Amino acid sequence: MTDQTTHAVAFTPEDLPTARSFFQPHRIVMMLVFAGFVIGVAVFMRWDWLPRYLPRLGWGILISLVMLFSTSILGFLLAVPIGLAQVAGPWFFKLPAKVFCTVIRGTPLLLQLWLLYYGLGSLFPQFPAIRQSFLWPYLREAWPYGVAALTISFAAYEGEVMRGAFAGVPAGELEAAKAYGMSRWTMFRRIWLPRAIHRALPTLNGETVLQLKSTPLVATITVVDVYAVISKVRQETFLTYEPLLLLALIYMCLTGILVVAFRTFENRIPTRGA
């Protein structure tokens, strides 16, 4: 995905409204209409189930967030070598990294998730060595497969972003580092990686927002995230719209918080004004 597409598909800091922008006459009217709509929804739809499910919803949101952050961090740690291998590696690193990115980016995440969960999950029990290993209690659960699939997917998309970011660091800066007598590792640690991350940061943040939008998929393999809790509500109360509307609201709030957090984070990094 190019940076431009990530930008178009993910909600980014530039899309946040400013406080002043709310006080235009037509917006005040629109907000009143919207408030009327919200009140209508609150009064005329059924929300009596909400208190019963609140604790579970809280847990679900927590699981979703844990999924998001663990897979984003793990995925990013994988993405750095993948991106680096494609830029600077010899062909026997470059080729697998390229194939990995192409294959993962070319197939739906849901399919990868099900491949891991149903495919590997049905394969593992056939090996006594795995059944007896200390990993088995975890491998019987669903969440490791969810984490693995989300991590792999994030690593592939980020690997591509990092490839561009590594390649985009001006050669002069690297030459300057070399001229200072830095070793290759020092150069990578001090100049290349920080500069690449700096360049990729807006795209990385966009991809993290997209990753949040991918987390509900793990509910299809019985991980109890907020989506799964809402599905449970729908099954037990036979309501269609109310739980889904609440779910959409929850995700919008999560996205909003994430984007605001990223904006504060990005603003703290000094950039040359352009």
Place this chain on the structure above:
Amino acid sequence: MASDSIVNWSLLALSSPGWGGVLLQGFVNSIQIAIGGYALGLTLGVGGAFGKLYGGPILRDLLECYTTVVRAVPELVLILLLYYAGTDLLNQLLALFSIGPVDISGLMAGIFVIGVVQGAYSTEVLRGAIKAVPAGQIEAARAYGMSPLKVLRRVTLPAMLPYAIPGLSNLWLIATKDTALLAVVGFSELTLVTRQAAGTTKAYLLFFLAAGALYLTLTLVSNIFIGMLERHARRGFAEQR
């Protein structure tokens, strides 16, 4: 080693005992939805982009709400909401005109759902592309006395295309992959069909890998066409890099 260490390829046979035919039918369904949804999304996107750039304040804000909601809520949730809300609304609308409820085909519902999601994305891509067209070109067209529609057809659309194609081609790839999400609402596209086949035969790895190969083929073939299209659209541009 496992009992199925030798791959039972006959499971992928096209005729009845094998599941190859079923898989291919699902693949065709997926492609149909992707094409339909993409086309609908593009139409919505063109309208949305022009509305956002040249529309009145209220239209602009409404479009902003549309793109914000779609970009902030997971596709899976949107698909469920649109799927139920869309069919419900249509049936209630038909009831108003005292026409009995219709059974909406999964294909139409899928195209609608994917189209609405894609519409928001392409609105943003196209808006960016239109803004990249030098304002002087559009002003010149206006100065020649072209009607707005003619400006659109002769200048804005062709001039923005090179800027839009990378984003739009990514959206096409996203559309093909988003069709997999329709498995969750029970539409028999490739991913759901694959899971059914795998569940019946217990050959999970074989079928999921086969489906993955189909999706990957679609992506790679698309990439070839995208490359050709991009070269065509960028002809006359100064070579970059």
